[in-house]
Amino acid sequence: xxxxxxxxxxxxxxxxxxxxxxxxxxxxxxxxxxxxxxxxxxxxxxxxxxxxxxxxxxxxxxxxxxxxxxxxxxxxxxxxxxxxxxxxxxxxxxxxxxxxxxxxxxxxxxxxxxxxxxxxxxxxxxxxxxxxxxxxxxxxxxxxxxxxxxxxxxxxxxxxxxxxxxxxxxxxxxxxxxxxxxxxxxxxxxxxxxxxxxxxxxxxxxxxxxxxxxxxxxxxxxxxxxxxxxxxxxxxxxxxxxxxxxxxxxxxxxxxxxxxxxxxxxxxxxxxxxxxxxxxxxxxxxxxxxxxxxxxxxxxxxxxxxxxxxxxxxxxxxxxxxxxxxxxxxxxxxxxxxxxxxxxxxxxxxxxxxxxxxxxxxxxxxxxxxxxxxxxxxxxxxxxxxxxxxxxxxxxxxxxxxxxxxxxxx
Amino acid sequence: xxxxxxxxxxxxxxxxxxxxxxxxxxxxxxxxxxxxxxxxxxxxxxxxxxxxxxxxxxxxxxxxxxxxxxxxxxxxxxxxxxxxxxxxxxxxxxxxxxxxxxxxxxxxxxxxxxxxxxxxxxxxxxxxxxxxxxxxxxxxxxxxxxxxxxxxxxxxxxxxxxxxxxxxxxxxxxxxxxxxxxxxxxxxxxxxxxxxxxxxxxxxxxxxxxxxxxxxxxxxxxxxxxxxxxxxxxxxxxxxxxxxxxxxxxxxxxxxxxxxxxxxxxxxxxxxxxxxxxxxxxxxxxxxxxxxxxxxxxxxxxxxxxxxxxxxxxxxxxxxxxxxxxxxxxxxxxx
Numbered sequence: 001x002x003x004x005x006x007x008x009x010x011x012x013x014x015x016x017x018x019x020x021x022x023x024x025x026x027x028x029x030x031x032x033x034x035x036x037x038x039x040x041x042x043x044x045x046x047x048x049x050x051x052x053x054x055x056x057x058x059x060x061x062x063x064x065x066x067x068x069x070x071x072x073x074x075x076x077x078x079x080x081x082x083x084x085x086x087x088x089x090x091x092x093x094x095x096x097x098x099x100x101x102x103x104x105x106x107x108x109x110x111x112x113x114x115x116x117x118x119x120x121x122x123x124x125x126x127x128x129x130x131x132x133x134x135x136x137x138x139x140x141x142x143x144x145x146x147x148x149x150x151x152x153x154x155x156x157x158x159x160x161x162x163x164x165x166x167x168x169x170x171x172x173x174x175x176x177x178x179x180x181x182x183x184x185x186x187x188x189x190x191x192x193x194x195x196x197x198x199x200x201x202x203x204x205x206x207x208x209x210x211x212x213x214x215x216x217x218x219x220x221x222x223x224x225x226x227x228x229x230x231x232x233x234x235x236x237x238x239x240x241x242x243x244x245x246x247x248x249x250x251x252x253x254x255x256x257x258x259x260x261x262x263x264x265x266x267x268x269x270x271x272x273x274x275x276x277x278x279x280x281x282x283x284x285x286x287x288x289x290x291x292x293x294x295x296x297x298x299x300x301x302x303x304x305x306x307x308x309x310x311x312x313x314x315x316x317x318x319x320x321x322x323x324x325x326x327x328x329x330x331x332x333x334x335x336x337x338x339x340x341x342x343x344x345x346x347x348x349x350x351x352x353x354x355x356x357x358x359x360x361x362x363x364x365x366x367x368x369x370x371x372x373x374x375x376x377x378x379x380x381x382x383x384x385x386x387x388x389x390x391x392x393x394x395x396x397x398x399x400x401x402x403x404x405x406x407x408x409x410x
Numbered sequence: 411x412x413x414x415x416x417x418x419x420x421x422x423x424x425x426x427x428x429x430x431x432x433x434x435x436x437x438x439x440x441x442x443x444x445x446x447x448x449x450x451x452x453x454x455x456x457x458x459x460x461x462x463x464x465x466x467x468x469x470x471x472x473x474x475x476x477x478x479x480x481x482x483x484x485x486x487x488x489x490x491x492x493x494x495x496x497x498x499x500x501x502x503x504x505x506x507x508x509x510x511x512x513x514x515x516x517x518x519x520x521x522x523x524x525x526x527x528x529x530x531x532x533x534x535x536x537x538x539x540x541x542x543x544x545x546x547x548x549x550x551x552x553x554x555x556x557x558x559x560x561x562x563x564x565x566x567x568x569x570x571x572x573x574x575x576x577x578x579x580x581x582x583x584x585x586x587x588x589x590x591x592x593x594x595x596x597x598x599x600x601x602x603x604x605x606x607x608x609x610x611x612x613x614x615x616x617x618x619x620x621x622x623x624x625x626x627x628x629x630x631x632x633x634x635x636x637x638x639x640x641x642x643x644x645x646x647x648x649x650x651x652x653x654x655x656x657x658x659x660x661x662x663x664x665x666x667x668x669x670x671x672x673x674x675x676x677x678x679x680x681x682x683x684x685x686x687x688x689x690x691x692x693x694x695x696x697x698x699x700x701x702x703x704x705x706x707x708x709x710x711x712x713x714x715x716x717x718x719x720x721x722x723x724x725x726x727x728x729x730x731x732x733x734x735x736x737x738x739x740x741x742x743x744x745x
Contacts, residue, residue: 113545164729171468172682172728174545178470179675179721190712191426305671309553316546349557355550360533363543 067230071223078339088222089338091294093331094229095287100314100330101236101323102283107312108321108369109244110276111256112166113174116181117311120281122303123157123184124150124288126194129298132204135195143204147289154285158278166273173277181305188300199299203292219296229290236283237323243279244323252276256321306348313351316358321369328366426710433709438585440704446591446660448700449598453653454677455684455692456605457523457646463622463687464642466541467531470548473674474555475523475647477667479654481559482518484665486511487571487658494662496575504574508655516651523647526551527640552671559667567669570662594656599693601652605645606689618642622687672717676703679724685734694735699723 048056071090079086099121106114127150130136132143141149161180165173188194205217206228216224243249251272254262263269292298310333318329333351337344358365433440454476461469490507491497499507530551534544576588609615620628621638629635657664657673676699684695699720706719727734 107542111540111542113542113549115549161725164725168728168732170541171466171545172732174470174549175468175675175678176721176725176728178549179679179724182672182675183718183721186714186717190714190718306553309549312546312549320542346557346561349554349561352550352554352557356530356547356554359539359543359547359550360530363539 064234068227071226084338084341085220085222087226089335090226091222091229092338093334094226094233095291095294096311096314096330096334097327098229098233098236098287098290098330099284099311100318100326100333101233101240102280102287103311103315104318104320104323104326105240105243105252105283106276106280107315108319108326109249109252109256110273111252111259112170112273112277113312114177114277114280114308115174115312116177116179116184116305116308117280117284118303118305118308119177119181119184120154120158120284121288121291121307122188123154124285125292125298125302126188126200126288127153127285128289128292129200129203133200133202133298135198135200135202137193142207143293144206146204147286150285150289151282154288155278155282158281159274162274162277166277167270178305178308181308185300185303185305188303195299197299197301199297199301201297203296203298205293205296217293219294222294225290225294229287232286232290233327236286240279240283241323248272248275253321309355310348310351313355316355316365317351319365319367319369322365322367325365325367325369428709429711430709432711433705436708437705438583440708441701442582442585442587442591444701444704445697446594446700447704448680448697449595450653450656450660450696451673451677451680451699452602452693452696453598453649453656454673455681455696456602456649456689458678459681459684459686459688459692460618460642460646462681464618464639465531465535467544468548468678469526469643469646470545470674471526471530471551471555472523472646472650473670473677474552474559475519475526475670476650476654476657476673476677477559477665477670478522478555479515479519479647479651480658480665480669481563481568482515482651483511483655483658484568484571486514487573488569492571492573494570494572496572508573508659512652512655515654516648519651519654520644520647522555523643523650524640526555527643532636552674556667556671563667565667567663567666571658571665572662573659590659594660598652598656601649602689602693605649608645609689614638614641675724676717676720679720679727682724682732682734683727685736688734688736691734691736698735 051059071087074086099117103114103117106112106117128143128146130138131141131146131149134140161176162173165176189196205215205219208216210216217228244252251262251267251269254265254267255269255272259269295302311330314329314333315326316329317332318327319325336350337347343350454472457472457475458469461467461472487507490510492507497504530547531544534547574589576590578586578588579592580587609618617628617633617638618641620631620633621635625635628638657669677696680695680699681692682695683699684691684693702723703716703720707713707716709715710719731737
């Protein structure tokens with residue numbers, strides 16, 4: 001999980017040196033940002049960053065193990081109310097978390113509003129269903145093979161939709177995706193080959209049988225599916241985390257913060273926006289394929305556009321731009337209606353109001369997007385100064401001096 | 411693998427079939443119906459266009475402003491004794507009843523637009539929130555209003571209220587134009603011309619154009635920006651209220667909590683097609699989209715294709731000519 005999203009810590013020797021450098025750097029512009037940010041003592045992210053790398057790893061391993069054990073332990077207070085199978089609820093939470101991670105790439109990192117995310121989810125689910133269900137006229141392939149196919153197809157749709165809209169201002173993307181979310185459902189209804197409400201029965205599932213000869217992956221038992229999707233989430237997090245800290249991630253944040261400035265600084269904004277959109281779409285397709293395998297039945301009834309607003313609410317609630325936030329937000333949006341069945345009927349209303357209230361009062365969500373990339377840049381600057389220090393002693397002083405001058409001017 | 415996938419694809423009518431004969435037979439009736447729907451789209455599109463011109467914001471809640479107007483029409487007319495069958499009233503009585511419903515719908519929609527602006531957008535404007543925050547708020551408001559309606563009135567459509575029985579007025583190319591189509595198109599065009607005149611000639615209209623062009627300079631020149639923004643939302647609301655009456659007139663049983671949503675996307679597509687931020691563009695875009703959607707629906711053989719065709723038009727316009735057909739912004743439109 002967040003093992004990937006911290007700035008790569010400097011080795012301890014370098015850290016000691018950077019502490020020495022800090023005095024000289026306090027007036028530098030980057031450091032002043034750090035100082036301001038440092039004024040939030042005790043915030044979760046702060047405490048997390050204060051831990052050593054080993055402690056972070058230990059903590060993460062515990063969290064991951066607990067997450068895997070969750071449906072087995074079935075904790076009494078957390079468990080869902082009778083009538084909602086806890087294993088299936090776990091799967092549903094994990095599914096929402098995966099969707100939120102994907103949507104977070106689009107909304108959180110690149111700052112593009114995708115209101116039709118359910119469409120990509122639906123495309124993935126349909127691809128998986130149509131390639132495995134006996135009801136479709138397509139060629140049949142093993143279920144696990146449909147997952148990459150589903151991701152490729154949704155990515156293709158993402159690119160097709162992204163190219164006309166991403167050249168323009170972000171607002172157009174919002175309305176085009178909103179329309180697309182509805183169109184996919186309508187097309188599934190009116191194109192005879194998509195079978196509308198009849199849908200596709202007995203979608204495939206991964207191979208494997210338990211000791212008693214029954215298949216492991218069934219529609220009624222959510223636990224193996226939960227473990228599968230949890231593993232997928234961890235893999236996706238590792239990949240997305242690496243992307244986030246790469247050149248691509250920096251480009252996304254630059255676009256999110258100020259697209260014009262990013263363009264002027266030489267970031268090919270259109271290219272990176274299409275990338276963000278396509279990657280987000282393919283993660284949506286991935287979760288759709290997993291979903292269709294688990295429920296085993298896909299029809300047009302499962303993908304109304306209102307669900308995509310729930311997805312947006314999940315990302316925004318957790319904190320756009322924060323992977324941990326996306327996971328928590330996604331899990332919460334799925335969990336709350338399952339845990340408190342009394343309010344399940346009003347979930348859309350509740351999350352709709354929540355969306356507006358969060359935006360007006362706390363637009364950063366539960367877990368604010370940490371300005372990791374700025375912090376990362378700061379560390380890079382320190383590292384550069386140190387190297388200067390080591391190689392040509394005067395160079396560092398001169399640079400520090402200019403930094404100070406700049407700080408004074410500012 | 412790919413080639414075998416392609417060969418196994420069902421290539422008959424399972425996917426999409428075109429019915430050119432039906433389009434040829436119904437061309438003129440599709441045209442008149444398309445113009446009728448187009449005028450309704452255009453009225454709603456004006457609301458999007460005005461707010462977009464002034465605030466650079468897609469007001470997703472505008473579709474709910476419209477649907478609130480529909481509910482106002484429904485309640486007024488069913489309160490006045492209208493039902494699924496057209497009542498036997500004199501012409502004057504019908505006109506009076508419809509005018510009353512029109513005014514109530516306009517007030518309801520304008521009030522909704524005003525409240526949405528004050529409650530949701532003003533706090534954001536005050537703290538200069540990023541664009542993404544505005545958009546998410548807008549969609550959240552739209553979503554919330556839909557579900558409040560659903561909570562109160564349930565998920566099903568309201569019973570039909572038929573205002574009057576369409577009577578044939580005259581014949582064009584062997585196709586009858588009825589009173590309903592005529593009333594809707596003429597009334598909508600009158601309203602849009604009035605809006606256009608208001609914006610290009612009146613003092614307030616000049617203020618709207620000034621704020622659309624450059625809010626800061628307009629404020630320095632003594633334009634009350636907040637007042638202009640409210641007026642813009644209210645005008646959009648009034649036009650949406652009018653559109654609501656015509657919509658219920660055309661589709662008597664179309665009053666449902668989701669009804670605004672799809673129409674909203676079509677209206678926005680119309681605004682983009684004509685050139686968003688352009689008052690005349692909204693009219694042109696609305697009528698064109700109504701025609702294209704109706705032809706597409708007959709060609710493809712299912713009424714739900716209208717939405718798909720409208721969406722395709724939106725994407726194509728964005729691809730080829732994102733500034734729309736007329737393309738000028740509200741601020742630069744002729745004085």
